Amino acid sequence: MVAAVTRRFGDLDIAEEAAAEAFAAAVGRWPTDGVPPNPGAWLTTTANRKAVDRIRRENKRDDKQKEAQMLYNVDPPEPLGAIEDERLRLIFICCHPALAMETRVALTLRMVAGLTVPEIARAFLVQETAMGQRITRAKAKIKAARIPYRVPSAEDLPARVTGVLAVLFLVFNEGYLATGPGTDPVRHDLTAEAIRLTRLIRGLIPQDGEAAGLLALMLLTEARRTARVSASGELVTLVEQDRGKWDVALIAEGHQLVRERLAARVAPGRYQILAAINAVHTSARDARDTDWRQVVALYDQLTRIDPSPVVALNRAIAIAELDGPEVALAVIDRLEDKLAGYHAYHAARADLLRRLGRGQKSRAAYDKAIELAGNTAETAYLTRRRDQLG
Amino acid sequence: MQYLFSVIDDTAGLATPKEEAAIDVFNERLQAEGHWVFAGGLGAPISATVIDNRGEEPMFTDGPFLESKEYLAGFWIIEAADLDVALKLAAEGSKACNRKVEVRPFL
Numbered sequence: 001m002v003a004a005v006t007r008r009f010g011d012l013d014i015a016e017e018a019a020a021e022a023f024a025a026a027v028g029r030w031p032t033d034g035v036p037p038n039p040g041a042w043l044t045t046t047a048n049r050k051a052v053d054r055i056r057r058e059n060k061r062d063d064k065q066k067e068a069q070m071l072y073n074v075d076p077p078e079p080l081g082a083i084e085d086e087r088l089r090l091i092f093i094c095c096h097p098a099l100a101m102e103t104r105v106a107l108t109l110r111m112v113a114g115l116t117v118p119e120i121a122r123a124f125l126v127q128e129t130a131m132g133q134r135i136t137r138a139k140a141k142i143k144a145a146r147i148p149y150r151v152p153s154a155e156d157l158p159a160r161v162t163g164v165l166a167v168l169f170l171v172f173n174e175g176y177l178a179t180g181p182g183t184d185p186v187r188h189d190l191t192a193e194a195i196r197l198t199r200l201i202r203g204l205i206p207q208d209g210e211a212a213g214l215l216a217l218m219l220l221t222e223a224r225r226t227a228r229v230s231a232s233g234e235l236v237t238l239v240e241q242d243r244g245k246w247d248v249a250l251i252a253e254g255h256q257l258v259r260e261r262l263a264a265r266v267a268p269g270r271y272q273i274l275a276a277i278n279a280v281h282t283s284a285r286d287a288r289d290t291d292w293r294q295v296v297a298l299y300d301q302l303t304r305i306d307p308s309p310v311v312a313l314n315r316a317i318a319i320a321e322l323d324g325p326e327v328a329l330a331v332i333d334r335l336e337d338k339l340a341g342y343h344a345y346h347a348a349r350a351d352l353l354r355r356l357g358r359g360q361k362s363r364a365a366y367d368k369a370i371e372l373a374g375n376t377a378e379t380a381y382l383t384r385r386r387d388q389l390g
Numbered sequence: 391m392q393y394l395f396s397v398i399d400d401t402a403g404l405a406t407p408k409e410e411a412a413i414d415v416f417n418e419r420l421q422a423e424g425h426w427v428f429a430g431g432l433g434a435p436i437s438a439t440v441i442d443n444r445g446e447e448p449m450f451t452d453g454p455f456l457e458s459k460e461y462l463a464g465f466w467i468i469e470a471a472d473l474d475v476a477l478k479l480a481a482e483g484s485k486a487c488n489r490k491v492e493v494r495p496f497l
Contacts, residue, residue, distance in 0.1 A: 098473060145495045146391050148472035156474070 003086030012111060012139045087112065088151050088200055095164040096147050103138045104167050105174075110135055113171065113193040122183060157205060164201055165214050165271065168194050172218050176225075177375050185229050185377030191222050209261055213272030216257035220278035223250035228377075235381040239287040251282045273302045292321040309338040317348055325352040343372035347382060359389045391495065392427060392469055393476040395483055398490040399463035405431070409488050416486035420468060425479060431464035463489065467496075 094107040121131035175190025227245035299315035320328030339345035350365035366386035420426040435454040470476040484491040
């Protein structure tokens with residue numbers, strides 16, 4: 001609804017407030033008048049009317065002409081699927097390259113996923129007022145610089161989609177490993193929204209390998225969601241998860257996408273390789289059956305296009321399964337300069353040291369990992385592991 | 391909608407003949423496609439004078455209002471339907487003049 005009103009009025013603030021007013025009106029009227037035959041259309045119409053009222057009230061001299069235009073420019077009834085188009089337009093405006101990356105994520109969460117400012121502020125560990133200002137500034141820039149509210153042209157689409165996928169991946173990751181002491185360790189609302197939006201993008205450009213790859217990656221990760229946190233609220237590692245709890249339908253869909261990308265015979269990008277790694281994991285009925293050689297080979301491939309320390313860390317974790325913890329530890333220790341502030345680096349090190357029987361060093365690494373971890377379930381898991389050391 | 395493209399420079403030199411030729415090609419394109427409003431290159435910051443006549447007497451200060459390594463070397467004012475069009479043109483302008491370009495909308 002916000003999307004539909006934004007398109008008509010070209011102003012996110014007015015659209016947002018009008019939508020809120022329409023909901024308030026519905027709450028007031030539906031219990032007595034009964035729910036209208038098409039509640040969605042009723043809300044959109046009401047929101048449009050509220051937006052016109054609002055513009056009238058603001059009574060801006062320069063906007064007079066525009067206002068008149070809008071009053072008489074009644075859109076023809078929209079065909080089915082128009083709402084999806086609106087969502088796409090909203091995604092592209094929120095993920096515009098003229099906005100800073102963290103602003104894009106915040107704006108997408110606010111405008112597309114409908115999270116509140118306090119929720120977004122908590123997800124990013126910033127003050128509510130700071131997050132509110134960031135979103136207000138972004139809206140002001142969209143308006144003043146006239147960032148267009150449309151799906152980019154075919155020629156610009158691939159470049160713009162890359163930026164959108166990056167935002168959606170961040171939204172998904174925030175949902176899958178939520179930060180902050182007050183949130184659920186896994187935020188299904190965020191992961192589900194990220195998947196839904198990625199499906200939309202994939203529908204827009206079905207031939208794009210990375211859109212398919214990201215969707216597959218999300219599905220194969222989401223499939224393990226219910227097995228990921230124990231009844232006592234602890235993170236359960238991939239190797240220790242009850243694989244019977246995995247969602248077979250999501251895995252089947254993810255595997256199908258990965259197979260499609262393999263059949264395309266086009267050099268895969270980052271998301272496609274990560275999806276393939278997850279396909280290997282989800283193909284093993286038992287953790288012991290995991291084809292670690294294949295996992296390491298895929299990380300080698302990923303390293304060639306993304307030689308970042310985080311990729312090197314994940315590759316080393318796979319190396320530990322193939323060549324043993326000693327070899328992996330030597331690789332990981334070389335990453336200290338770059339990853340000393342990253343909790344996963346210390347957690348991986350602690351685990352390897354534990355397996356090598358170096359209790360004291362392992363404990364110190366667990367301490368560091370616990371200090372840096374932001375996810376409550378992960379903190380609980382790491383704490384138990386540390387306390388189990390002899 | 392009009393946008394200001396500020397050319398940001400951090401070198402002392404003027405545009406090379408090759409850069410000037412590329413700028414000419416870009417300008418002709420702006421004119422042919424109806425984006426052109428105005429453009430110009432500016433003298434070095436050392437040639438600037440700042441005037442403040444908010445008080446009783448006008449004050450003249452030698453030099454630019456801001457001392458910094460980067461300075462405004464020139465500008466375009468262009469007409470574009472929206473920021474996407476403006477950003478595309480600015481990318482070409484930056485390539486042509488071989489310098490950074492800042493895009494800002496006029497009110």
